[in-house]
Amino acid sequence: MxxxxxxxxxxxxxxxxxxxxxxxxxxxxxxxxxxxxxxxxxxxxxxxxxxxxxxxxxxxxxxxxxxxxxxxxxxxxxxxxxxxxxxxxxxxxxxxxxxxxxxxxxxxxxxxxxxxxxxxxxxxxxxxxxxxxxxxxxxxxxxxxxxxxxDQITWTMGGAKMSVRTLIEGALTAGAVLIFTLWISAAIETRLLRSATGGELSLRKAASNATRALLMFVGLLMALSAVGIDLTALSVLGGAIGVGVGFGLQKLAANYVSGFVILAERSMRIGDNVRVDNFEGIVMQINARYTVIRSMAGRESIVPNELLITTRVENLSLADSQVWLNTMVSVGYDSDVDQVMHLLKQAALNHERVLREPAPSVNLAAFGADGLEFKVGFWIADPQNGSDNLKSLINLDILKSLRENKIEIPYPQRVVHLPVVVANPGA
Structure with a gap:
């Protein structure tokens, strides 16, 4: 200027x-x-x-x-x-x-x-x-x-002559190329994930991750070329990386491949209710290396994707979001069984979260030591809203209904046998 x-x-x-x-x-x-x-x-x-x-x-x-x-x-x-x-x-x-x-x-x-x-x-x-x-x-x-x-500060690197100016200009060019690549990948991800839900969201997430990885790879090659690095020299580095993946990085590579497999086959989707290794929660994120599962208590578990492929995973939302829950009730042996079953079923139907189809079921589960044991089963379609809170409300309704109809809830009974001590007749 x-x-x-x-x-x-x-x-x-x-x-x-x-x-x-x-x-x-x-x-x-x-x-x-x-x-x-x-x-x-x-x-x-x-x-x-x-x-x-x-x-x-x-x-x-x-x-x-x-x-x-x-x-x-x-x-x-x-x-x-x-x-x-x-x-x-x-x-x-x-x-x-x-x-x-x-x-x-x-x-x-x-x-x-x-x-x-x-x-x-x-x-x-x-x-x-x-x-x-x-x-x-x-x-x-x-x-x-x-x-x-x-430009006057120069040195020789292999067969190429480098200068500080060339290095700075190459670094700025590489930064511009990477920023442009990230811009394109972010725009593609926003367009793919817009208004997508369920299985479609998982598939688009897989396409977005693959597109970003490809664009980043191409941008990295262009950036290295802009700096002045001969790309043919990367063949040795590529061989070394291959050996490292084959030995030391096989677990990391397996997790990345498993992540794309999960997203592609849609066996697990964002929003599904799953149980992995006795940890149950909602799938929040499916990343390239790991999956984030959030429990109802607010805890988040970071699960490697390989574990989701090689072990048994219970997906409670794969076919649909309906989940079956149950609670146990014990009443006295002299109770009216038909009345008890009607009251238990009505207590479950009093709550909107309990599905009417399939309807709640009440079964006489066992003849217990203290009374008749009934199992009340019901279906819900919103497990993300919690299950323990609904069970508690239904149990409270059952307790109230049984007390109003004067149906006994038996206490545990135990018979204690005391040894008879015979007095010494010669005493």
């Missing part, structure tokens, strides 16, 4: 004090308002209200589309004003808009591709610092001089 020690800086300062600078500010502000309006219209037309949208964000200023439109309109305004007024404001505004666009793009892509972690926040700050530093060096005119000096 400005060469140090030249008259460019003085001419820029002189242009900044003229009335043309006011025209530039007005044109720049008009471009900002127009960009805001266009972004708002596009958001309303596309109905993009997701907070994690890369283009729009939660607010328009958070997304990538607003600074992109502002930058494009600013370039058009600069072309229209070029030759009519001495440009001063646009020489600063355009680099600032470019830096803002780079920061917004990097930050939103990182937030959409990964969860909020300290590493992601560190990368966001790094992108911001690099973008603003490059903008300052560009505006001040020091960037060409700095690149020229960095």
């Amino acid at each position: 400005f060469e140090p020690g030249s008259s460019d800086l003085a001419s820029w300062l002189a242009a900044l004090t003229q009335t043309g600078a006011v025209m530039e500010l007005g044109a720049l502000a008009l471009c900002g308002v127009a960009a805001w309006g266009l972004a708002a219209l596009m958001r309303r037309a596309l109905r993009a209200n997701q907070a994690n949208s890369i283009l729009f964000g939660q607010r328009l200023v958070d997304g990538v589309l607003f600074p992109l439109l502002w930058l494009c309109l600013a370039y058009v305004a600069q072309s229209l004003l070029l030759g009519r007024v001495p440009l001063a404001v646009f020489k600063i505004a355009l680099p600032v808009l470019i830096a803002l666009l780079v920061i917004r793009l990097g930050v939103k892509v990182m937030q959409a591709a990964f969860n909020e972690t300290p590493l992601v926040r560190l990368l966001e700050r790094s992108i911001s610092w690099v973008a603003w530093l490059a903008m300052v060096l560009w505006v001040s005119g020091l960037l060409p001089l700095l690149l020229e000096q960095l």
Whole structure:
């Protein structure tokens, strides 16, 4: 922009004090308002209200589309004003808009591709610092001089001659390629997982994971090529990785393959109620290496995917979401059996969560030591809302109903035999 020690800086300062600078500010502000309006219209037309949208964000200023439109309109305004007024404001505004666009793009892509972690926040700050530093060096005119000096620091790596400038440019190119790859994979994942449920959600999740892995692999190859690394040298590394997978990483590879198998065959889906190794809960996430199962008590179990493939898993929601529950009741032997069975069945039907079809069942399970033992069985369709709470409510209704009808709930009875002590007749 400005060469140090030249008259460019003085001419820029002189242009900044003229009335043309006011025209530039007005044109720049008009471009900002127009960009805001266009972004708002596009958001309303596309109905993009997701907070994690890369283009729009939660607010328009958070997304990538607003600074992109502002930058494009600013370039058009600069072309229209070029030759009519001495440009001063646009020489600063355009680099600032470019830096803002780079920061917004990097930050939103990182937030959409990964969860909020300290590493992601560190990368966001790094992108911001690099973008603003490059903008300052560009505006001040020091960037060409700095690149020229960095180009003088060279060394030889194998048959290639490297410099600090080449390394920095390659790293920036690699970062741009990876950000673009993550953007595409995040957009594909959002489109695939939108309004998907059950088995369809699992299948789309598998396609999303496979697409992201493929794009990341292609982006990594392009990034390595941009840095200047010969990809043919990776054949030895690939052989070493293959040997490592065959020996030390076979468990890790098995978990990744098992994850894709689970998602592809849909034997277990997000939202299913499963029991694995005496741990029962709802499948919350099916990742490439592990599956997260959340119990009704709020505990979460991280289960390796290989375990879900090689061991017995009870999926209570595979065919449907209906689950059978039961509770035991004991009454006295002199009770009216027909009345008891009617009261027990009615106690179960008093609750809306109990299904009417199939209807609750009451069976005389056993002749107990203390009384007649009945089993009350019933079906529910929402196991995610808990089962113990429903059992408790039904037991309370049973207790109330039996007491109102004066039906005995027997206490345990035990017969104690005491030895008879015969007094000594000679005493």
